[in-house]
Amino acid sequence: MALHTHVFKQVVESVIRIHGMPQARYAFVPQPVMGKTAEQLRAYVDGKDPLTGRPVMQEVIEGLTRPAEGDRVEQIKFERSTPRVVDADTEDNLHDLFLDNNWTDKLPIILPTEKRVAEMLAHTGRKPDEVAGHLRSNQFRQHWEFTVEKVAVNAVMAGARPEYFPVILALASSGVSARGSTTSSMAAMVVVNGPIRNEIGMNSGTGAMAPYNHANATIGRAYGLLSQNLQGGSLPGDSYMGSQGNNYAYNSITCAENEERSPWEPFHVQHGFKANESTVSIFTGCRSTAFTLGVREQYWREHARSMLRGLDAHGAPTFVLDPIAARQFIDRGGFDTKEKLIQWVYENALMPAGEYWDYQLIQNYIYPRATFGEEPYASKLKAAPDEMIRMFKPDEIHVVVVGGETNGYWRIMDCNYQKTVSVDEWR
């Protein structure tokens, strides 16, 4: 027997269906539970299920004691399939169909005709029917599978040029969804490294993270579209539960690292690839950003610490630096490698233990691990409430150089690095 909050009705129904448990018993109480007093929570228990109007505890008792009726497993059809083509229709009607079926990001798309998809497929050596990967919107759902051709269909829809296709295939193969379903409203960030950046004309300079480059724009859009369509959807209330949503999701902050102007090792080289290899690196989260101009001589340390304290303690900082700011960090702090800057951030992102442990997300995701001995959280838990403790682990901190040197701006993106994937394997 399970109890849920009422805004998750569609999610509950969807998850028990895809897990083959249509007879599961559940009841709902009002959202939210978080932050309520004991008296308010008791009122939930004594009250009625907001969706059925029946007493909550009556539903609980019945769920535990009464045999299931009317939904026998053998009566439910589980076999499903996805046709290769949709029924032929006029262009206008097909645009309406794609929109109505939630196959778009609500912006106009390019219709994926056979010819357009074939042109896309011509830019990879992989076969159209080869399995390209598996995706799901979160870990409580099962993976969906897709072929190279399915990725091409979504790439066409996004307006991508065929020469971008290996990058898009690499993203699709990553297993990381750009349409993750979490109430915290995630988006992805994509950083491209290596020769492919210049081969397809990506922007790593002025306006790299803005809508001024065709490859940046459409690769990022394709990543979003393929994520939602190849994982079985991203529908608010059903397979997407981001409470506020995230505007970065329109193109997943897709850009290239400015390797030519960076004073440091490229990001993909830090992660085991050669400089002449092409890769995509994926980060997820991207809920908050802190920014400033320059690395000031007198108070740069305090400025950086204040920016880090502005992040949720359960997040992770990725420094996104214009090349001017990157060089200033070398001048001010002597950080002649990214690793040295990362170490400084690790040692200087501090917070009183009491404040740290009181964050709701720390309570939800870190505190349970600490109480069962997982380090470094268990040691942090021993700190006195006013003792300063480190907010992040070193492997959660990253540095990327992006920008055109119109000024020395830099920002800290609150996001988790997921993985770096070879583009060359998908050429």
Add this chain to the structure above:
Amino acid sequence: MANETNGDAKISVLNPVGYPPKITPKPMAPRLGSLDGKTLYLVDPRFDDSGLFLRQVQNWFAEHMPSVKTKLVEMSSVYTKDDPKTWETIKANGDGAIIGVGH
């Protein structure tokens, strides 16, 4: 890209949706018939104050169905990790379980 589409002519396009997993039905545990004298585990997934809520569920049973023995337990780690040890404990020592609050 070549322009293949115009006006009211019907065209054929490809479906952008991936392939769903095959679903395997899972049987549910037999229902208990009656809770009288039974032991119920109240399982706290440790998310968004769910333990405080289950404490009130436990109070409700104590007041309204005192013959039911309740045990409030926390999952061993975060709710995102499976917890076989807790499930085995419940199977061995309990008659039923209520898990909540799911979000």
